[in-house]
Amino acid sequence: MRVVVADDVMLTREGIVRLLEDAGVDVVAQAADAESLLREVRLKRPDTAIVDIRMPPTHSDEGLVAAQRIRTDHPEVGVLVLSQYVEPSYAMRLLEEYPERIGYLLKQRVFDGAVLIDALRRIDDGETVVDPTIVARVLGRRRRADPLAELTAREREVLGLVAEGLSNRAIAGRLFVTERTVEAHVKQVFLKLALDLNPESHRRVLAVLAYLRDERSS
Amino acid sequence: MARLPVAPADLVRLTAGAVALPYGLAALVVARDRGELTTYAGQSDFVAALAVTAGLALLAAGVVTSFAHRAGRIGDLALLAGWAWFAPFLAGWKGGPPLVLSLAGLAAGVTFPLLLHLVVASPGGLRSKGVRVLVVAVYVEAALSALGRALFRDPFFDASCWDNCTANVFLVRSLPRVAHGIQDVDLWFAAAAAAALATVCVWRLARASPPVRRTMWPILTGGFALAAVTIAHSVALDRMPLEDPSDPTFLSIFVIGCAAVIALALGLLWAVVGARVQRRSVARIVAQLGDAPTPGSLESALAKAIGDPELRIAYWLPASHGYVDARGRPAEEPIAASGRAVTPLVRGGRRVALVAHATGIAELEREIGPAVRLALENERLQAEILAQLHDLRESRTRIVETGDTERRRLERDLHDGAQQRLLALSYDLRVAGAASEGEGDFETASLLGQATGDAQIALAELRELAHGIHPAILTEAGLGPALATLAEAAPLAVEIGETPGERYPAQVETAAYFVVAEAIDDAARRGASYAAVGALRHEQRLVVKLEDDGSARTSAMIHVADRVGALGGRLEIEPTTLRAEIPCA
Numbered sequence: 001m002r003v004v005v006a007d008d009v010m011l012t013r014e015g016i017v018r019l020l021e022d023a024g025v026d027v028v029a030q031a032a033d034a035e036s037l038l039r040e041v042r043l044k045r046p047d048t049a050i051v052d053i054r055m056p057p058t059h060s061d062e063g064l065v066a067a068q069r070i071r072t073d074h075p076e077v078g079v080l081v082l083s084q085y086v087e088p089s090y091a092m093r094l095l096e097e098y099p100e101r102i103g104y105l106l107k108q109r110v111f112d113g114a115v116l117i118d119a120l121r122r123i124d125d126g127e128t129v130v131d132p133t134i135v136a137r138v139l140g141r142r143r144r145a146d147p148l149a150e151l152t153a154r155e156r157e158v159l160g161l162v163a164e165g166l167s168n169r170a171i172a173g174r175l176f177v178t179e180r181t182v183e184a185h186v187k188q189v190f191l192k193l194a195l196d197l198n199p200e201s202h203r204r205v206l207a208v209l210a211y212l213r214d215e216r217s218s
Numbered sequence: 219m220a221r222l223p224v225a226p227a228d229l230v231r232l233t234a235g236a237v238a239l240p241y242g243l244a245a246l247v248v249a250r251d252r253g254e255l256t257t258y259a260g261q262s263d264f265v266a267a268l269a270v271t272a273g274l275a276l277l278a279a280g281v282v283t284s285f286a287h288r289a290g291r292i293g294d295l296a297l298l299a300g301w302a303w304f305a306p307f308l309a310g311w312k313g314g315p316p317l318v319l320s321l322a323g324l325a326a327g328v329t330f331p332l333l334l335h336l337v338v339a340s341p342g343g344l345r346s347k348g349v350r351v352l353v354v355a356v357y358v359e360a361a362l363s364a365l366g367r368a369l370f371r372d373p374f375f376d377a378s379c380w381d382n383c384t385a386n387v388f389l390v391r392s393l394p395r396v397a398h399g400i401q402d403v404d405l406w407f408a409a410a411a412a413a414a415l416a417t418v419c420v421w422r423l424a425r426a427s428p429p430v431r432r433t434m435w436p437i438l439t440g441g442f443a444l445a446a447v448t449i450a451h452s453v454a455l456d457r458m459p460l461e462d463p464s465d466p467t468f469l470s471i472f473v474i475g476c477a478a479v480i481a482l483a484l485g486l487l488w489a490v491v492g493a494r495v496q497r498r499s500v501a502r503i504v505a506q507l508g509d510a511p512t513p514g515s516l517e518s519a520l521a522k523a524i525g526d527p528e529l530r531i532a533y534w535l536p537a538s539h540g541y542v543d544a545r546g547r548p549a550e551e552p553i554a555a556s557g558r559a560v561t562p563l564v565r566g567g568r569r570v571a572l573v574a575h576a577t578g579i580a581e582l583e584r585e586i587g588p589a590v591r592l593a594l595e596n597e598r599l600q601a602e603i604l605a606q607l608h609d610l611r612e613s614r615t616r617i618v619e620t621g622d623t624e625r626r627r628l629e630r631d632l633h634d635g636a637q638q639r640l641l642a643l644s645y646d647l648r649v650a651g652a653a654s655e656g657e658g659d660f661e662t663a664s665l666l667g668q669a670t671g672d673a674q675i676a677l678a679e680l681r682e683l684a685h686g687i688h689p690a691i692l693t694e695a696g697l698g699p700a701l702a703t704l705a706e707a708a709p710l711a712v713e714i715g716e717t718p719g720e721r722y723p724a725q726v727e728t729a730a731y732f733v734v735a736e737a738i739d740d741a742a743r744r745g746a747s748y749a750a751v752g753a754l755r756h757e758q759r760l761v762v763k764l765e766d767d768g769s770a771r772t773s774a775m776i777h778v779a780d781r782v783g784a785l786g787g788r789l790e791i792e793p794t795t796l797r798a799e800i801p802c803a
Binding site: 009011012015018019054059060061084085086087088089090107108111112113137138141142143144213 | 630633634637638640641644645648649674677678681685690691693694695699702703705706707708709710712713747748
């Protein structure tokens with residue numbers, strides 16, 4: 001797997017690079033700002049770009065903008081955005097336009113090498129990756145008339161994993177059940193929440209997140 | 219020594235006026251004696267009456283004006299002109315004492331310069347350089363001409379002599395051609411000066427502001443007529459060198475001249491009366507303002523009373539060494555410009571205000587009586603308080619802004635500093651843990667694993683702290699997304715209703731955000747399980763509303779009030795609702 005790493009803090013960038021190299025990932029380029037990141041992606045055509053959300057010059061959302069540029073200009077290149085913020089709206093902003101091959105992870109999580117590699121692999125497979133902390137945040141939100149109360153504990157678990165971007169097969173693997181069982185759970189959840197959606201669609205992550213964030217469901 | 223009730227200068231003026239009456243009448247008697255034809259007054263009763271009326275009107279106007287406008291010399295000029303006016307009467311005194319005849323002939327020459335000076339100096343003295351030059355030139359020419367005529371003109375050899383043809387007690391040497399030359403120069407110089415005077419009168423009438431035109435038009439019209447008559451006189455003399463008072467042309471010119479002088483004198487009186495009326499109307503309008511006039515009403519009242527809509531008052535604030543308007547907003551120091559004059563107003567020896575007004579409002583300082591001065595001082599105090607209020611509000615805004623800037627900086631410092639170091643630390647701990655495990659040191663690996671967990675917890679806490687100090691999403695994505703995040707992390711169900719899609723100035727968004735954040739915290743403290751939040755633009759204001767189902771509020775929400783107040787907004791607090799209006803344009 002060929003990867004470009006962009007982060008303006010050298011300490012973090014080199015930590016990530018070391019982890020990737022230890023896991024046998026080919027880091028083809030490093031970048032300290034959005035501009036050089038875009039140049040490296042254009043030149044090296046990596047499988048995935050790992051992008052820090054906050055980069056020079058304004059240290060606001062340059063990484064997010066760059067991620068969207070990469071997805072527009074090079075649809076075959078996946079993007080994993082790293083952030084220190086638990087911001088569902090950032091994740092959704094990414095998913096809204098390009099629901100595939102995209103991920104949003106909290107930075108502190110990637111130092112667990114296994115998590116980083118797993119996320120890269122899933123993005124490479126065309127899946128979506130949403131940080132569990134963000135999913136927990138939107139799932140755990142206080143609601144006045146809570147429609148989630150109708151879900152069983154297992155259904156809630158499945159809903160959370162769907163929101164994290166896992167495929168049915170991956171969920172099955174995670175929960176040690178068959179894929180068919182997961183399919184049934186997903187169907188049931190969507191039925192109970194009146195989500196009018198083909199549960200197989202790639203857009204289901206966004207639909208679930210949007211549903212959970214929608215104040216009308218609160 | 220007992221003090222005189224009148225100043226010595228005024229005594230002189232009064233005496234000059236009083237003595238002028240018998241003097242004028244005496245001149246009339248002399249001129250009318252035995253049907254003399256050497257003066258215009260001797261032509262008919264009508265002309266005599268007109269000529270005397272003109273002279274006495276000048277004298278009366280002089281006395282009145284010099285008492286009404288102590289500062290100017292207009293009154294003195296009118297008095298002098300009145301005295302000079304009667305000189306030709308005496309010059310034509312057949313058989314009069316030679317000294318009187320000689321002096322009267324010379325004095326007659328200063329009548330026109332004095333009248334010209336009088337017109338161009340009204341109402342407030344010689345303002346422009348060109349006019350000063352004109353006046354000086356006219357006086358110098360009159361003096362030189364008088365000197366030349368005194369020394370070299372023998373009336374006996376003057377072919378065009380008509381009034382005093384016998385006596386010149388000052389004669390040194392008779393030079394008829396020089397004397398004639400002087401008379402020619404006099405003639406054309408007077409015509410030129412009169413043309414200049416006419417131009418000044420027309421120009422001033424055209425340029426005057428309405429209040430000035432109202433008081434000045436009789437004087438300026440009189441001045442213009444006088445100039446026209448002077449020019450006509452010069453032209454007539456050029457055609458007919460012998461000035462014959464019985465000639466219809468010369469007589470008509472004289473009669474019109476008398477009318478012009480009467481108009482001028484009445485104009486002077488009119489200006490005095492007008493100023494009195496104006497002063498009274500200023501006092502009356504100020505009295506109508508009442509005890510608590512709204513800021514700025516004095517300015518508009520004064521503008522109305524004086525008839526100058528452009529009138530402006532700038533109040534002096536000694537504390538800040540600057541000027542403010544009646545509402546306490548900083549104002550430029552008024553500067554005199556073309557057509558605009560600036561009058562300082564002083565009360566108790568201290569400068570209170572500067573008034574910018576149309577030029578030519580004579581002695582505005584005096585027009586403004588004690589009642590207005592008191593109102594002015596009151597309004598100045600009010601303006602000072604308003605200015606302080608304005609300063610306080612600005613300072614409060616600055617304090618809140620500084621606080622917000624500091625919060626943003628702190629959040630960024632945490633993000634770029636402590637959080638990055640903790641990330642690096644947790645990475646190192648993981649690497650070390652992996653290494654220990656590889657070496658089979660499971661005890662150390664376990665300890666390092668625990669340390670990694672602690673670092674992760676510290677990171678999460680630090681993240682929450684940084685978010686609480688200043689949410690980065692607010693700066694980057696605006697109020698809507700920031701409120702959504704706030705609602706997701708809230709300890710109670712928060713429904714975010716409508717939120718503005720557009721962005722607002724940072725201080726407005728920050729204020730609205732913290733109003734909601736604090737109100738949600740407050741609702742949670744009061745045991746609320748639900749809160750509804752809405753933020754919408756209403757005209758020039760961002761209106762933030764919050765309603766919850768908790769118990770009645772006890773807190774005064776001081777921080778929220780400060781934030782909203784710092785931006786000039788309004789906060790309404792009810793037991794379970796809160797509404798903040800923040801100006802956003």
